[in-house]
Structure formats: structure tokens, C-alpha cells
Amino acid sequence: MTYLNRLHYQLFIVAFIFVTLGTTNHVHAFGKRATPVIVVPAKMTDLAPVAWYSGSIFSRNEAMVAAEVSGRLIMVANVGKTIKKGQVLAKLDGTLAKLEVAEFKAEVQQEEAKRKFLAQEVARLKRLAKTNNAAQTLLEKTISERDTSRAELAVAKARLEQANFRLKRSVVRAPFNGTVVNQTLRMGEWVNSGNAVVYFVDTTSLELRARVSLSALQYLQVDDELLVKENKNQHHMVIHSLVPVGDPQSRLLELRLQGLFGNMAIGQAVRIAVPTAAARNVLAVPRDALVLRRAGSAVYVISDDNKAQRIAVQTGIASHALIEVSGNLKAGDQVVIRGGERLRPGQEVAIKKAAQP
The missing domain is CATH 1.10.287 (Helix Hairpins)
Structure with a gap:
């Protein structure tokens, strides 16, 4: 390498160092990059422990539509056909x-x-x-x-x-808007008064039904909002009907909830979070803030000078995405929920963005 080439190379290295030092705000004085993290504030909130129960989606309007007179069927609506209230489902001679x-x-x-x-x-x-x-x-x-x-x-x-x-x-009409799910009798067959002709279901008016423990009754009431999980999606639905009578064998009672069902279909299975104790006002952080070690649980709190401080905590009530914590922590402290896996006490961090739990 000639003298001129070595000079150009050295100038390039010096320029690169100055540009790097001048354009980043995530570098220590010793040249170590600050660890990017996401934080949220710890907060006081009402939490109650929950148990998860299985439920299913049902139609609020479904019927085995029967003939009111006797006669021979000359027409029955096809399975899968959507029919409006008052339109023809079947005809008798x-x-x-x-x-x-x-x-x-x-x-x-x-x-x-x-x-x-x-x-x-x-x-x-x-x-x-x-x-x-x-x-x-x-x-x-x-x-x-x-x-x-x-x-x-x-x-x-x-x-x-x-x-x-x-x-x-002699003309059987739809009692509500719905879809023909099944034909119990076919065209040409004789039907007596009271015999079911079609199974008819309203696929737009839905509700969620679940059977839960009688012990949860004291913590539930109409218009309460419960968390519902469907595959990877979460929804909040409201109790619109609560039957305060338990089965003597299973010791379960029925809940019915309504809300936005999106693409959920009748018969689909879901899971419902039902409180098992009265809610308490506690200090809570997102579950993602916990750092679990053999020595116990901890969270990382970010100080005003962007330094990480490891705070040992004891956990309590867990409800949905939040968990109760106690320790040298107070409401408003900025706790790390992303990027805390490799943090060390005293390490400088760069807050990427704030998020709410």
C-alpha cells in the first residue's frame, strides 16, 4: 500500500468515527450502545382472580318450525337457504x-x-x-x-x-329472519299438525352461553363485562342473562353474554374468564414486565437518567394481561416490558416508545 493510499484509509477511518459519534444518541461515553427498551408505568387498578371456562356460540332465535295443519307437503325450502320473516318455508296441499x-x-x-x-x-x-x-x-x-x-x-x-x-x-312461513339448517320432512311426505318440517336458525342474532361454578355467582351480575378468548383473538362481552339456579349434580349455572361476534360461527368453542373472588385495588404491571429467576421475580425500573434498576417483587393476583406486584415499587414507575431479558442493574437504556398495558 502506497503512502497516499494509507493516508486516504486513515482519513476515512477518522471521518467514520466522528460521523458515528455525532449522529447516534444511544452511545455511552465508552462507546457501548444503549439497550433499547419499551416501558409502561406501573399503576393502581382493580384486579380479581379469574378461572377459565369453556363456552359456545348459540343463536338467540332457533326453532323446529312445525306445520299447524295436516296435509301432504308440496314444497320445502332447501337447506342453506336464507329466508326473511314471513316468507314461505313450506307448502301443504x-x-x-x-x-x-x-x-x-x-x-x-x-x-x-x-x-x-x-x-x-x-x-x-x-x-x-x-x-x-x-x-x-x-x-x-x-x-x-x-x-x-x-x-x-x-x-x-x-x-x-x-x-x-x-x-x-297450509303455507308454513318463517317466524324470523334465518337460514334453513335441516329438512325434517321432504316434499311428498304426509305431515300431521304439530310435526316439525324444518330446523330454522337466525345466524345474525348470536349469544355466548357457558356453564360456570355456582361459587362464582356472588361475583357476577347482569351487565358485567368478561374477557372472551376465541383462537388468538380476545373480545370483551357483557352478561345479558344470568340464571341463578345451579344443576344439583354438576353445581354449575348458566351465563349468557352478548357483544361483537365478528366472524365467529354458531357452535364455535370459546373460553371465558370468570372472577373467582372480589376485585381489590392493587399495584399492577403487565405480565411481560416480570423477569423470572431462581432467586425470585423482579422488574426493571428506568430512572430519570435512563438507567435500569432491578427491583425484586412478590406477585399476587393475575388477571388477563396484568399481575399484582409488591416491593420497592410505586404507581407511575416506568417498568420495562420489552428488552429487559439481558438488562443489568445500572445499564443505560434508550426508550424506544411508550405503550399502555
Whole structure:
């Protein structure tokens, strides 16, 4: 290497050192880079211990939709079809019902004509009776027949209404918006009144149901918010129904929760965090702040001069992402939640960003 080349090389090294020292703010006076960390403040909060229970997603509206009259099925909605409230789920052959309607319409007309004739006859006999040209017994008999005719007309009208009802009910309609999940009877089969035709489910109105220990009842009430885990996702849902009656064998009671279900499907399994004791106001840090060693648990607190201090702590209630700690620590202390694995007491750090637990 020539003298000129050596001079250029030395100048390059000196320039690199000055640029490096002038542009980084994460370097010690001795040339060691400060360790980047993420911190959050320790805080006072209400925590309660929880137990995890399994639950499932259910529809709030589901029904085995049954026929209200007997007949042969001539149409059944296909499985998977979405149908709005009031639309047709199934149809029965309505021929017999139509004939009954026609028969009872004629009967009503006949009884109306009879009642009209007897009413006129009573009026005529009353005029004749005033001049002693009609027997009183005949008048009384005609009045009785007129009154009987009125009753028979009422019966005929009731039969006509029943026939119209049976004709109308030969069409099975959706009781709410939903999807056909299963056909219990097929087109062409005979269905009796009360037989289920389709299993129909509302897939948009959902709720979470779980059975939890009776011992948790004293720590639960309607409108409480509970944490729900579904795969890798977490949700907060609200208790909308609490059945305060336990099964005598399992000692479990039923909870029902509502909230935003996103892409969750009916039948999907989830886990629910249920409190097992009353909440207490404690000093808490994120679980990620704990440094676990054989000697015990500790957290790293960052001082005002960006130095790490190792503080031994004792842990208590753990709830979701937070855990209770006690020791030489107070609310507001900045504790490390990322980058603390290789820290040493007194080591200088660079706070990358603040985050909330």
C-alpha cells in the first residue's frame, strides 16, 4: 500500500468515527450502545382472580318450525337457504281446505237467507196478531225459529273462519329472519299438525352461553363485562342473562353474554374468564414486565437518567394481561416490558416508545 493510499484509509477511518459519534444518541461515553427498551408505568387498578371456562356460540332465535295443519307437503325450502320473516318455508296441499272454504261459504249464505225470511215472517205475523188474524202460538214458534237461525248463522260463520285459517296455515312461513339448517320432512311426505318440517336458525342474532361454578355467582351480575378468548383473538362481552339456579349434580349455572361476534360461527368453542373472588385495588404491571429467576421475580425500573434498576417483587393476583406486584415499587414507575431479558442493574437504556398495558 502506497503512502497516499494509507493516508486516504486513515482519513476515512477518522471521518467514520466522528460521523458515528455525532449522529447516534444511544452511545455511552465508552462507546457501548444503549439497550433499547419499551416501558409502561406501573399503576393502581382493580384486579380479581379469574378461572377459565369453556363456552359456545348459540343463536338467540332457533326453532323446529312445525306445520299447524295436516296435509301432504308440496314444497320445502332447501337447506342453506336464507329466508326473511314471513316468507314461505313450506307448502301443504291446500285442495281440501279450499273445498271446505267453499262449502262453508255456501252454508253461511243459506243461513243468512233463512234468517232473513224468518225475520220477515215474524214481522208479518205480528201485524196479523194485532187484528186477531194469526194465532199467538204460530207467532211464538216463528220467533223461536228466527232466533235459532241467528245462532246457526253464527256457527256457520265460525266454521268458515276455521276453514280459512286451515287454508292460510297450509303455507308454513318463517317466524324470523334465518337460514334453513335441516329438512325434517321432504316434499311428498304426509305431515300431521304439530310435526316439525324444518330446523330454522337466525345466524345474525348470536349469544355466548357457558356453564360456570355456582361459587362464582356472588361475583357476577347482569351487565358485567368478561374477557372472551376465541383462537388468538380476545373480545370483551357483557352478561345479558344470568340464571341463578345451579344443576344439583354438576353445581354449575348458566351465563349468557352478548357483544361483537365478528366472524365467529354458531357452535364455535370459546373460553371465558370468570372472577373467582372480589376485585381489590392493587399495584399492577403487565405480565411481560416480570423477569423470572431462581432467586425470585423482579422488574426493571428506568430512572430519570435512563438507567435500569432491578427491583425484586412478590406477585399476587393475575388477571388477563396484568399481575399484582409488591416491593420497592410505586404507581407511575416506568417498568420495562420489552428488552429487559439481558438488562443489568445500572445499564443505560434508550426508550424506544411508550405503550399502555
